[in-house]
Amino acid sequence: MPFRASVIGSLIALCVACSSSAPMGSPGCLAGASLACACTDGRAGAQVCGDDARLGPCLCTSGDASLAPADVASPDVPASPDVPTSLADVVTPDVPTPRDAPAADVPTSSTRPGFLHTQGSAIVDATGRTVRLTGLSWFGFETSNYAPHGLWRRSMNAMLDQVRTLGYNVIRVPWCNQMLDAGSTPNGIDFAQNPDLRGLTAVEVLDRFIAAARARGLKVILDRHRPDASGQSDLWYTGAYDEARWIRDWVMLARRYRDDPTVIGVDLHNEPHGAATWGDGNLATDWRLAAERAGNAVLAVNPDLLIVVEGIERYAGTSYWWGGNLRGARTAPVRLTVPGRVVYSPHDYPSSVSAQAWFGAADYPANLPRVWGDAWGYLAVEGLAPVWIGEFGTRLATTSDRQWLTGMVSYVRAHDLSFAFWCLNPNSGDTGGILQDDWQTVNTAQQSALMPLLAPPL
Secondary structure (H helix, E strand, O other): OOOOOOOOOOOOOOOOOOOOOOOOOOEOOOOOOEEEEEOOOOOEEEEEEOOOOEEOOOEOOOOOOOOOHHHOOOOOOOOOOOOOOOHHHHOOOOOOOOOOOOOOOOOOOOOOOOOEEEEOOEEEEOOOOEEOOEEEEOOOOOOOOOOOOOOOOOOHHHHHHHHHHHOOOEEEEEEEHHHHOOOOOOOOOOOOOOHHHOOOOHHHHHHHHHHHHHHOOOEEEEEEEEOEOOEOOOOOOOOOOOHHHHHHHHHHHHHHOOOOOOEEEEEOOOOOOOOOEOOOOOOOOEHHHHHHHHHHHHHHHOOOOEEEEEOEOEEOOEEOOOOOEOHHHOOOOOOOOOOOOEEEEOEOOOOOOOOOHHHHOOOOOOOHHHHHHHHHHHHHHOOOOOEEEOEOOOOOOOHHHHHHHHHHHHHHHHHOOEEEEOOOOOOOOOOOOOEOOOOOOEOHHHHHHHHHHOOOOO
């Protein structure tokens, strides 16, 4: 949820073609080249040479569930909290970054049953069947409660039952790195209604949440919403929580839930904005490159996860919502070592959240499809990549807001898009939620608007 209120680095890498004798992690290969390799269990795999002229790990993409975490190397990420200043500081032998490739028409690797991958602008299951992710965000882990909000009023199981009954098939779960720190104790929980959560750490509460979602046929996408509980950051790192910690925590979670297809994706960082750039090569600000580093580290642990990448705020002089500007992905798409894993995720809101020029246009709301198409919709419309609208929401208190939601619903339907509505919680100040202030009664206006968009269970 948005809270409203450089030196360009360059590197010229010179290297020679990869040779079969080059050991993993050794320099001297041509970026983007690949070599066949054998996995420890005998399956075929491939190593990709990164922009740092080093070979990456042998990636096994047959979909066999036998690949254990020990079969892939953990990323060797930098330990310093300093802002990265050179590619060598942040791109490691274990998380290679391939050369640019088209966002569509690349072969996809197979996935294990229960996991998903992409084909063109579609998200598909392991059998190749097109699916849509239609869900809600349920926040709380990213706050100083370090647990889903509302557990002071109801049981987690009862609330998940309600989410399922209302027809959603996925939950976006915001979290913060601080919840993993010693001393970040879950609180704001009525243990009389949630006795199984007593005495647990935040990640153990998350374990229970995911197990309960699995029991109800709900999928989960984890969203690194903030570095700490105090507020959002424009970049993916801060002085207190550096890039190394960001990647390390993602790798830990990917490994923790590797064999549970309830967790189908990772939303790498919520709403890059401010100083965040896209595709300019500045290692301190280029969100596209950072998403590649983190995405490849996650895929080295679990190659079956969807890697959800939000946009930025400003690109080529054009401003948009925090995380909503994906114009840069046309010419600088996110490149990962495992094909068929990138899902782009804009955030979009009405004028009651923040005034924007297009809300005052003479042709509003007829101009909205053009506004959305220019900022992020083109990815789906042109078949380049899937779009999962990671946040949109409104209290529907104004005519403009109602027009905006009507237009958004029509746009989602017209292009078969996936989404996560913001949010289940009633305590989102700008938007409210699907639940009323009693944490039980349904907001019928919001729910009725979304019902025609809901997809079957996954």
